[in-house]
Amino acid sequence: MTAATHGPVLVVGTGLLGASVGLRLRALGVDVRLQDPSRTAVALARDVGAGRPAAPDDDEPTLVVVAAPPDVTADVVARELARHPEAVVTDVASVKGHVLAELRAAGAPLDRYVGSHPMAGRERSGPSAAVPDLFLGRPWVIAQAQESAAHAVLAVRELAVDLGAVPVTMDADAHDAAVAAVSHVPQVVASLMAARLVDVDESALGLAGQGLRDVTRIAASDAELWTSILAANSAAVRPLLTALRGDLDAVIDALAAADAAQGPETVGAGALVTIAHAIARGNDGVARIPGKHGGVQRTYDEVAVLVPDEPGALARLLTDVGEAGVNLEDLRLEHAAGRPVGMTIISVLPGAVAHLEAELTARGWRLVA
Amino acid sequence: MTAATHGPVLVVGTGLLGASVGLRLRALGVDVRLQDPSRTAVALARDVGAGRPAAPDDDEPTLVVVAAPPDVTADVVARELARHPEAVVTDVASVKGHVLAELRAAGAPLDRYVGSHPMAGRERSGPSAAVPDLFLGRPWVIAQAQESAAHAVLAVRELAVDLGAVPVTMDADAHDAAVAAVSHVPQVVASLMAARLVDVDESALGLAGQGLRDVTRIAASDAELWTSILAANSAAVRPLLTALRGDLDAVIDALAAADAAQGPETVGAGALVTIAHAIARGNDGVARIPGKHGGVQRTYDEVAVLVPDEPGALARLLTDVGEAGVNLEDLRLEHAAGRPVGMTIISVLPGAVAHLEAELTARGWRLVA
Incomplete structure (x- = not known):
C-alpha cells in the first residue's frame, strides 16, 4: 500500500492530531472520513479540509486511525476493531503499554491492531490548529505487538511515511520507557522547577537569565493532558x-x-x-x-554575536552568515530583562568558526569571542 | 566619579570576569593594573588588552575589583582592604552572604567594601575568553551592607554603569536567595535530569525533542565551579x-x-x-x-514557520519578517533528529500576528498555523 493506493481511511477523534492526519491524507487524494463524539469537532475538521463526516452508508475503511484521549483510546480501538472486521486499526496515543494490555485483556483481534505514536504536537490544540505538515520529519513510533499481522504493520508504517514522518519500530514497553525518559520526566522536572517560582520575589525574577527560561519553558504545558499522560505511563x-x-x-x-x-x-x-x-x-x-542530524552526536562550535534590538538586525546578521558561505546548524537568542542588545549564538561546524568570525568582524559585527 | 574620572583600578584575579572588566575600562581610558596568583593569567590578560601587570611601585588604586573564585574571595578582599587603606574594594563572586559574614567576622573595614555580582558569564573561561561587552545590558547586583559608605556604593555603582551593566540594589541575603531560585536550583534540576539520561537506551534518545534539549542545556556547565557555588550558597x-x-x-x-x-x-x-x-x-x-523587556510580563504570540535546512533560508525568512514591518521579539528553532526542515517559531506582539501571517504566506512560506 502506498499513498496512491490507500483505501478509505476513517479518522476517529478529530482534534489536532486526527485532523492533521486527515489534512495530509486529503492532499494525497485519499478518501478520509471523520468521526468524533463532538459534532462541532467533526464540523471544524471538515471545514479545515481534513475530510468529510463519516456516514452510515459508507463503504468499509481499510484503515482506522484512532486519535482519542489516552484514557479512552483502548475502548475506542476495541470498538472500531469490532465495527470494521476487515480494517487495520492504529492509534496515536502517547502511551502504548496500557492500551495494548487493555485490548489483550478484552480479547480484541490484535492481528489487525498496531499501536503507534507520532512524536509531534503543538502548544495549540483542536482541529482548528491542524496542519498537514505536523508530522514532517518527526519520529513516528510503530509499536507493533507479537500478534500484529505483517500487512497491518506495513499499513501503519506506510501511513507514517505518507504523512512525512520517520517510522521507528519499538515495542510498547520500550516506547513507554523511552518517552518517560525523554518527555514525561523532563515535563515533571520542568513543572516542579517552575512551581518553585510562584513564591519568589519579583525582584529576584528580574535576575533571571536564559538558563531559567530554558529549564522551565515546557512548564507552560496543559495540565489536564499531562495528568492523563503521566497517570497512563x-x-x-x-x-x-x-x-x-x-x-x-x-x-x-x-x-x-x-x-x-x-x-x-x-x-x-x-x-x-x-x-x-x-x-x-x-x-x-x-x-x-543526539544532535540536529540524528545518529552520532555532532559537536558544533558556537559564535556569539551582539545584535541590536531593532527590526531587521538579525536578518542582516544571518544574511552575512549565508554570504560567508557558512551553514548555520543552530541558533538561539539570549536576552535578559531590559537589555538594549541581544546576544545571538550561532552553532556551526568546528572547522567554520575562524572563517565565520573573520567574515563577521569584517562586516562590522561585534563578537563576544 | 564617572568613566572619565576613575582613578587607577586594580583587578585582582584575571580570569574571564576580571579580564573583561579590565578590557572595558581600558577602552574608557582608565589605568588598569592586573594581579593574579597565576603569572600566566596576568600575562594573558595583558596580552588581550585588559591592562598592565601591577608593580610594587604603583601609586595607590582608588578601586580594587576582586574577581577570585568564590571560596577565596573573602580572604582576598580582606587582604586588599588592608593593603590599600584608601581604596574602595568590591568583588564579583556569585554568592554574597558568606563573603560579607567572613569579612565581618574578621573585623574588616566594611565601610570601604561593597560586594557586587554581575549576572554575566560565558561557557568558556579564562582571560583569553574575555570581551569588553560581557556585561552589556546585564543586571549587576550591588549588595551593599549597612556599613558601606555612600561614596563606596557610588563608586561600585558607577563601575557597573561604565561597564554597560544595569545596577540592581539588593542586600547580600536577598541576592543569595534570588540567585538560588533563578540560577542555582535550576542548575541542580537540569543536572539531575540530564544525569538520568546516562542509563537510557540510545534508541530512546533518538525520540528526544526540543523540550528535553531545553530542560537539560545548562547541564553542560562546569562541575568544579558549580560545586563551589552550590556549597557557598x-x-x-x-x-x-x-x-x-x-x-x-x-x-x-x-x-x-x-x-x-x-x-x-x-x-x-x-x-x-x-x-x-x-x-x-x-x-x-x-x-x-519577566519577558525580554523586563518589568511587567509581556505576552507575545507565536508564528511557526517551516524553514528548509539550507544555507540562507532563515536569513530570507527574517528579511521577509523585517520587510513586513514586524518587530521580532524572540525567535527559536525547533528540530528533531533527522528532520529535513526546521520549524522556526517567531514571537511578535499579539496585534502583529494576522498581518505577519498574511505577509509570509504571500511570500511563499509554509506556516504551521
Whole structure:
C-alpha cells in the first residue's frame, strides 16, 4: 500500500492530531472520513479540509486511525476493531503499554491492531490548529505487538511515511520507557522547577537569565493532558522520578554538610564530591542527546554575536552568515530583562568558526569571542 | 566619579570576569593594573588588552575589583582592604552572604567594601575568553551592607554603569536567595535530569525533542565551579531543593496510586488532582518570569514557520519578517533528529500576528498555523 493506493481511511477523534492526519491524507487524494463524539469537532475538521463526516452508508475503511484521549483510546480501538472486521486499526496515543494490555485483556483481534505514536504536537490544540505538515520529519513510533499481522504493520508504517514522518519500530514497553525518559520526566522536572517560582520575589525574577527560561519553558504545558499522560505511563515514569529523588536526596544532604561547615576544608569527606559528581553526571547525560542530524552526536562550535534590538538586525546578521558561505546548524537568542542588545549564538561546524568570525568582524559585527 | 574620572583600578584575579572588566575600562581610558596568583593569567590578560601587570611601585588604586573564585574571595578582599587603606574594594563572586559574614567576622573595614555580582558569564573561561561587552545590558547586583559608605556604593555603582551593566540594589541575603531560585536550583534540576539520561537506551534518545534539549542545556556547565557555588550558597539553595523534593514526593506517591489502579475511575481520591496541581503550579511559576523587556510580563504570540535546512533560508525568512514591518521579539528553532526542515517559531506582539501571517504566506512560506 502506498499513498496512491490507500483505501478509505476513517479518522476517529478529530482534534489536532486526527485532523492533521486527515489534512495530509486529503492532499494525497485519499478518501478520509471523520468521526468524533463532538459534532462541532467533526464540523471544524471538515471545514479545515481534513475530510468529510463519516456516514452510515459508507463503504468499509481499510484503515482506522484512532486519535482519542489516552484514557479512552483502548475502548475506542476495541470498538472500531469490532465495527470494521476487515480494517487495520492504529492509534496515536502517547502511551502504548496500557492500551495494548487493555485490548489483550478484552480479547480484541490484535492481528489487525498496531499501536503507534507520532512524536509531534503543538502548544495549540483542536482541529482548528491542524496542519498537514505536523508530522514532517518527526519520529513516528510503530509499536507493533507479537500478534500484529505483517500487512497491518506495513499499513501503519506506510501511513507514517505518507504523512512525512520517520517510522521507528519499538515495542510498547520500550516506547513507554523511552518517552518517560525523554518527555514525561523532563515535563515533571520542568513543572516542579517552575512551581518553585510562584513564591519568589519579583525582584529576584528580574535576575533571571536564559538558563531559567530554558529549564522551565515546557512548564507552560496543559495540565489536564499531562495528568492523563503521566497517570497512563506511571509504571515507566515513577522509577525514573524515584531515581532522580535519590540523587536529589544526596545533593540535599551534601548541601546540609556544606552549610554546617566553616569553609571547604571543614566540609565532611564526600559532600563536595557528591555535588561535583551530580553535576559531572549531568554533563555526561546531556552529551548523549543526539544532535540536529540524528545518529552520532555532532559537536558544533558556537559564535556569539551582539545584535541590536531593532527590526531587521538579525536578518542582516544571518544574511552575512549565508554570504560567508557558512551553514548555520543552530541558533538561539539570549536576552535578559531590559537589555538594549541581544546576544545571538550561532552553532556551526568546528572547522567554520575562524572563517565565520573573520567574515563577521569584517562586516562590522561585534563578537563576544 | 564617572568613566572619565576613575582613578587607577586594580583587578585582582584575571580570569574571564576580571579580564573583561579590565578590557572595558581600558577602552574608557582608565589605568588598569592586573594581579593574579597565576603569572600566566596576568600575562594573558595583558596580552588581550585588559591592562598592565601591577608593580610594587604603583601609586595607590582608588578601586580594587576582586574577581577570585568564590571560596577565596573573602580572604582576598580582606587582604586588599588592608593593603590599600584608601581604596574602595568590591568583588564579583556569585554568592554574597558568606563573603560579607567572613569579612565581618574578621573585623574588616566594611565601610570601604561593597560586594557586587554581575549576572554575566560565558561557557568558556579564562582571560583569553574575555570581551569588553560581557556585561552589556546585564543586571549587576550591588549588595551593599549597612556599613558601606555612600561614596563606596557610588563608586561600585558607577563601575557597573561604565561597564554597560544595569545596577540592581539588593542586600547580600536577598541576592543569595534570588540567585538560588533563578540560577542555582535550576542548575541542580537540569543536572539531575540530564544525569538520568546516562542509563537510557540510545534508541530512546533518538525520540528526544526540543523540550528535553531545553530542560537539560545548562547541564553542560562546569562541575568544579558549580560545586563551589552550590556549597557557598547552600543555606539558600537547600530549602528550595527541599521544597521541590516535597512536591516530587507528592507526584511520586500519586503516580504509585495511578499505577495500582485499573483506569482513572479507580485511582484513589486526590492522586490525579495532585498531578494536575503540580503541572498547573508550574504554569503559574513560568508565567512569572519577566519577558525580554523586563518589568511587567509581556505576552507575545507565536508564528511557526517551516524553514528548509539550507544555507540562507532563515536569513530570507527574517528579511521577509523585517520587510513586513514586524518587530521580532524572540525567535527559536525547533528540530528533531533527522528532520529535513526546521520549524522556526517567531514571537511578535499579539496585534502583529494576522498581518505577519498574511505577509509570509504571500511570500511563499509554509506556516504551521
